[in-house]
Amino acid sequence: MKKEVFIEIVAYLVTALFLYTGIMKLREYDVFKWVISSSPILHSVAPVVARVVPVLEIVVSLLLVVPATRKTGLYAAFIMMVGFTIYIGGLLILSSKLPCSCGGVLESMSWSQHLVFNIVVTALLGASIWMGRKKNSIAI
Numbered sequence: 001m002k003k004e005v006f007i008e009i010v011a012y013l014v015t016a017l018f019l020y021t022g023i024m025k026l027r028e029y030d031v032f033k034w035v036i037s038s039s040p041i042l043h044s045v046a047p048v049v050a051r052v053v054p055v056l057e058i059v060v061s062l063l064l065v066v067p068a069t070r071k072t073g074l075y076a077a078f079i080m081m082v083g084f085t086i087y088i089g090g091l092l093i094l095s096s097k098l099p100c101s102c103g104g105v106l107e108s109m110s111w112s113q114h115l116v117f118n119i120v121v122t123a124l125l126g127a128s129i130w131m132g133r134k135k136n137s138i139a140i
């Protein structure tokens with residue numbers, strides 16, 4: 001598979017993921033905010049996180065769709081996924097009772113499965129960024 005095709009496939013998969021999760025978090029804002037408030041890690045910043053995360057997910061998904069902003073979108077998505085993965089890892093270490101505000105397919109995953117899913121998505125984004133690199137610049 002050509003590098004460009006791989007990068008584009010990953011960009012569109014992450015776009016679908018971020019659009020879906022961002023829209024679901026906005027549609028179910030009260031539930032998402034409650035879940036974040038229940039978190040042992042984010043409870044003190046729950047109102048801000050509940051507003052910012054879904055908007056960022058939607059904005060990043062739009063960056064990924066536009067070829068001129070795809071590089072920025074890949075980096076932003078990678079950083080967000082690293083953050084989400086660290087957050088889930090922290091939750092698994094700190095708490096035995098974990099609420100989830102994920103919707104649809106993601107809701108049916110255990111937290112351990114969600115962690116693995118996030119690691120895979122993060123690795124795909126990292127591979128896309130790596131494959132898009134040129135010697136002195138990024139060609140994504």
